[in-house]
Amino acid sequence: MKQKKHQWNYENIGGSTRVKITTGADIAHLDQLDPKMWTVLSCPTTGLEIEEKSLKYIDADSDGRIRVNEIVTTAKWITAAIKNADLLLKGADNFDITDFNQENAEGKKLYNSSRQILANLNKEGNVISLADTADIEAIFAKTRFNGDGIITELTADDQDEKATIATIIKTMGSVADRSGDNGVNTELIEKFYQSLADYTAWQAAAVEAPYGADTDKAIETYNALDAKVKDYFVRAKLAAFAPESTAKLDVQTTLIETISADNLTDKTCEIASYPLARITDKAELSIDAAINPAWAAQFNTLVSIVKPAEKFFTEASWAAIGGSFAAYNAWKAAKKGAEVESLGMETIEKFISDNKKQALLDLVAQDSAFKEEAESIEMVDKFLHIYRDFYCLLRNFVTFHDFYDKNKTVNAIFQSGRLIIDQRECRLCIKVADMNKHNTMAAASGMYLVYCDCTSKTTPAKETIVAAVTVGEIRDLTVGKNAIYYDNKGMIWDAVITKVIDNPISIGQAFWSPYRRMAVAIEDFINKSAADKDANMMKDMTAKINAAPVADAEAADAKAAPPFDIAKFAGIAAAIGMAVGMIGTALTSLFRGILDLDLWQLIAAFVGIILVISGPSMVMAWLKLRRRNIAPLLNANGWAINAASKISIPFGETLTDTAKFPKLKLKDPYAKKGMPTWQKWAVSLIALALLFAGLWLANLLAWAQLPSPIPCFNEAKEEVVEVVENVESVDNVESVETANTAEAVANDSTVAE
DSSP states (O other), rough: OOOOOOEEEEEEEEEEEEOOOOOSHHTTGGGGGGGGGGGGEEEEEESSSSSSHHHHHHOTTTTSSSEHHHHHHHHHHHHBBBBBBGGGGGGGSEGGGGGOTTTTTHHHHHHHHHHHHHHHHOOSSSSSHHHHOOHHHHHTOOSSSOOOOOOTTTTTTTTHHHHHHHHHHHOOEEEEESSSSBOHHHHHHHHHHHHHHHHHHHHHOOOOOOTTGHHHHHHHHHHHHHHHHHHHHHHHHHEEEEEEGGHHHOOOHHHHHHHHHHHHGGOOOOOOOOSOOOOOOSOOTTTTTTTTTTTTTHHHHHHHHOOOSSEEEEEHHHHHHHHHTTTHHHHHTTTTOOGGGGOOOOHHHHHHHHOHHHHHHHHHHHHTTTTHHHHHHHHHHHHHHHHHHHHHHHHHHTTTTTTTTOTOOOOOOOOOOOEEEEEEOOOOOEEEEEEHHHHHGGGGSSEEEEEEEEETTTTTEEEEEEEEEEESOOOOTTTTOOOEEEESSSOEEEEEEEEEEOOOOOOHHHHHHHHHHHHHHHHHHHHHHHHHHHHHHOOOOOOOOHHOOOOHHHHHSSOOOOOOHHHHHHHHHHHHHHHHHHHHHHHHHHHHHHHOOOOHHHHHHHHHHHHHHHHHHHHHHHHHHHHHSSHHHHHHHTTTSSSSOOHHHHHHHHEEEEOOOOOOOOOOOOOOOOOOOOHHHHHHHHHHHHHHHHHHHTTTTTTTTOOOOOOGGGGHHHHHHHHHHHTTHHHHHHHHHEEEHHHHHHHHHHHOO
């Protein structure tokens, strides 16, 4: 039968249309929601404001990431296990077990396991909470069987069985039981009884020790001396073969002389390299001979144990002693069951005769029979974690509803706390998982960001956060500035800015940005120039001091001063005068041009200049503010964001709160005393009068029938009047011009004659 298509509801969040998850039915039908419509495709299981254990339960493949398919699988599992999926919307940390859907196999298991937990905890009622499952060891502490296939002394009722379990733990080791106690499993039980059998069989095959209780000591010393004794016999054979080489084969006196001045207790290793005894041409080692001091103790110990029949060792008798150990060494090498040797043969034989092996294996089998129920108990803990946190995760995965919620007390799961800095509270703070990725991607967010290293005395770990500043000025936000960071758990951290990403905060801030940059540039230029001049001056002074001639005072006085060059002085004065004149002319022309403008033209020119300077910055700010997006910050933390999550100007203003003081008229005890009120009024009236006079004299009030008394502003008007009058007598003007022309011609003729 074809599944009925679920009807989704939608809302506008962050400037985009998104699906609304508001009912249990929406959660149950997430498999029908096209993944292209999800806001997030995957997110990490660490660094979020949801208990990490809940996220790990959802992360089915345990790869540290939660993906769409795991969300869908979890939604199907949990909605099928309960009667009413709307209960998930509560986000509660407790659950009434009667609300489990017992017609569903998973729901039935969860119900039975929850009932068992309540019984184990001696808790009445039907409500189970996360507090009840927080300590799974406590749940199993008083139960004989917990389904892990491990038995403890508590599991057994028989005292001999308890003693056997304790002995196995002592000799073979242990494994941890779900209750937290040390226990044993099938493998350890089998190994213990096999060791008992092996050790008993090995002891039954024991051979006679050639030297009784001292045999092991004899073998140890023989093996230590064997190479040195054989070296002695080889040297003796060479001495017999070549008597002239005997002295060379023996200990060298020169070697002893070399170390004689030193502390010989520090030369044991070097002395041990000398021959075992003095070399002769006889291949015999007398037991009474002087033995190398480094080997004498071991040699005497061996002699005292083996008690040779002769007063000397030959090569054959020495080999015979080694051969006497062969059978004993072979038996020792075949030793098995050494783990139980410390128990002693009497105890070992008792364990074998009592033979509690099968009884212990039966207890393990009984415990394993509860495996499914025990695992279901752990499943209850999983259920309660997901029941509490799943809807919260959906509001931050399918949509970003929590991030855009108008209630400021509701935060997204990636918002880690609050940064208090520069009389502001920045609410959009995100833990930084990978600083290298943030260095690459953060600027694309279009937000003004400050990165802070946070430390606290209560924890040795250091946290790095990034905070978005969306309101206010930025002039005091510099690297090295200190702040306070409050995480969502209430812990207080000392924060210091380590990096700033400069992006516009508002159009108003962008308006002043060019002037701020200009002021900074001028200040830097002045500081640099002053520093350079100071450095150059000091350099020149140092050079002059170092280069000053060492001459007597008379030679210095004899040097004549250069004559005064009046022509050079006149040229400099003329150049300065010309420059001042040109500057004055330029300023005069500028002010005349300004004064020639009407008031509206003057205002328009001023506005135009402001727009030329601030306009581009404001336009760029407007474009960037429209593109502000949180996705690059989350992508840098390992999220796979599937939809743009813009931060509009109005929404950005909600992410940063500024200090708001009440409007009070308070007196500053250190304020400079001002003028009395009557003087302020007098100054204001005089300023207005001067302003009026200035406007009047500049002819800027002509539109109000108040022309300037300065003649230059009236010349143009008089010329216009004259032109009008002359136009009225054009004929007279022409006659006058003709007469003037004739008179001029006559005068020219007279001059010519």
